Structure formats: structure tokens, C-alpha cells
Amino acid sequence: MFYPDFELEYWVSKYGLEIATNACAKCGQLFQTKVPVLIKGYAGLETETHECGRKYNSAIFTPISNDSKKIWENIFFS
Numbered sequence: 001m002f003y004p005d006f007e008l009e010y011w012v013s014k015y016g017l018e019i020a021t022n023a024c025a026k027c028g029q030l031f032q033t034k035v036p037v038l039i040k041g042y043a044g045l046e047t048e049t050h051e052c053g054r055k056y057n058s059a060i061f062t063p064i065s066n067d068s069k070k071i072w073e074n075i076f077f078s
């Protein structure tokens, strides 16, 4: 998993993502998915890590196109 250094607005519009508001399963606080994140084949947004720890973060993902996949693979996975 990678955290690419892009502006939220750019990331959201590039991949058609929608910022979600999710409650932490442990403390119940609401967090918005505002951290650009990339895993192989998917682009997404993750909530920021807070005092409950990273395993309580939530994230949304969308599949990325084959073209983008190739570009990212060249950057990160080769």
C-alpha cells in the first residue's frame, strides 16, 4: 500500500472518488476518507490514523484503468 503525495482534490477528480464519512468501529468518532492511497490495481481514500491505531482506519477504493495501472506499476512495482 502506498500513500501518494497528491492533493485530495486532484486524487478525487482523477479517479472519480467520493469522500465518505465513516465511524470508527472502536471509539465511534466520525472520520472522513481524505488520505490518497494506492494499492495494486486500486486507487482510494483512507481515513487519517487517530489514537485507536491504523487498523481502525477505513477506506474506499475504486479500480484504476489499465493505462493508469501501467504507469503506476512502472513507478512503484517494477
Ligand SMILES: [Zn+2]
Pocket (backbone or CB within 6 Å): 024, 025, 026, 027, 028, 029, 050, 051, 052, 056
Ligand atoms: Zn477510533
